[in-house]
Amino acid sequence: MTNKIKAAIIGPGNIGIDLMYKLMNRKYIELDMVVGIIPESEGLKLARENGFKTSHEGIDAILANEEIKIVFDATGARPHLLHAPLLKENNKIAIDLTPAAVGPYVVPVVNLEEHLKSPNVNLVTCGGQATIPIVAAINKVADVKYAEIVATISSKSAGPGTRQNIDEFTQTTARGLVEVGGADKGKAIIILNPAEPPIMMRDTIYTRVANPDEKEITRAVLEMVEKVKQYVPGYQLKVPPIIEGDKVTVMLEIEGAGHYLPKYAGNLDIMTAAAAAAGEKIAQSLLEAKEGN
């Protein structure tokens, strides 16, 4: 059965190329093309070497191809604002890895089901992908009044985009804690650590809950960690959930899969892993809709 949904990646940078490796050998989605704007870029060269079509004409090369149904945008917020309406007009579903947030925030393990038919989904931030599942899990059993997360990443894994707009990270992540995680209020903190060798991504999630049922909270957190592990194998609990009064503390460490990005860049890995997981699920739903007809 060659019956797979064809997809493309815009933006052959670190994120785009790591995603390319993650989209190989999938059941429902098939990467067809990687596009950029610099003909001699390292990313496009790697894409060609791995047998994918490439173009340096940006999004136009994708719009011309009717077979492509899902497009991952790994460029930046500004380009995505231009790409989003074009993709929609051409009936292509956008999975947005930039901070543009044209479509609803999606964390695959929490709320993808609700947005399977959305023409555009946004992946929040790396800190959001790492921490929102835990907040959502705790909220389900204990009603989260306030969620605060601290993401510590290695300096080397924070690119110029993140650095020049660090407020965007904290504000977007805080919104995601509320909109997707279900907290009444959210706050996010990010810390860059320049230590060598680079540190793994660490995330601490603090919540204040209405029903501090220790057993239920611990069970919910452990279950959620297992679920996220299915698409991010390096996702692990550092310290068992600590419950003190109505405060719950959960500490995670995220090791990257090391597909293209180094293993310490768990923050980038969790974004590409979430994108690939979302793409696969959306492709499956498109195929099922087709069969249903």
Place this chain on the structure above:
Amino acid sequence: MGRKIRIIDTTLRDGMHAVSHQFSPEDMAEIAKSLDEAGVDTIEIGHGDGLGGSSFQYGFSAYSDEDYVTAVSKVLKNAKLDVLLLPGIGTKKELEAASKYGAKVARVATHVTEADVGEQHIKLAKDLGMEAVGFLMMSHMADVKTIVEQAMLFASYGADTIYVTDSAGALTPQGVFERIKAVKEATGLPIGHHAHNNLGLAVANTLAAIEAGAEVVDATCKGLGAGAGNTQIEVLVAVLHKLGYETGIDLYKIMDVADDVVVPKMKRPIVIDKNSLTIGYAGVYGSFLLHALRAAEKFGVDARDILFEMGQRRTVGGQEDMIVDVAYELSKNR
């Protein structure tokens, strides 16, 4: 008359660490008013971790940034009101609000190797008509060349003043001297120093900074601050006056502020004990102190072991959550 040294009092910001961020706006207004009357040039206020610092991670402050800034700006006649912002914790939105409620100086603090996360905040401060200070924290963790590069970044964003900060109280006078001198020569801007007293060197290091060319230095009443506290302002004023420097501060009055206004509001004395000394020796962020003491009690380990391990792992300012992680591991490996 000797050279004029500008002193920024941080009793109401760094000192907040020592009272777990529990000063009330009335406490702040009273202390700030008397500092102003004593002739202090600039007064920094707010949560110990700056705007937006109130959190589980660093401790919740008793009141909001807005409450503090509003209360203090109302009572100041001559002194400039200053706020601290750590990008990644506070945001431009909070800086705009602080400016609206009367803050005139913005100090944008980043780890010593990460000045570029502060570009937008420095530029915003300038757009708001504020004085902008680039504040390089944990400067003991970087060599002189790196510090100069990072200072030049802050200068390129439009910072009016550059601070080379010893957040861990880990430097000795020679280390301060060479850092300040190099940054002064490279940028040509006014240079500042912020010291901690974990090794008993806060006044000595502040003097070394001034001798190396610093024009601005931080100090607090009774040394109230994170770890073993900061440079003690009343002591520093006495020393500087003895050496012939001009500070604009009345020595008797600042002594009175420290002993009669601040002391009654302190929760614990500021001393160099085994734990704050360990902070300076291990080179870790000063505000880890109370967090390490709590974790030590919870997990039944020695706070010094936690602090040393935090140093081994090359943690930076703001990583208070790691303390729990380290204490847990130490308790398991026993």
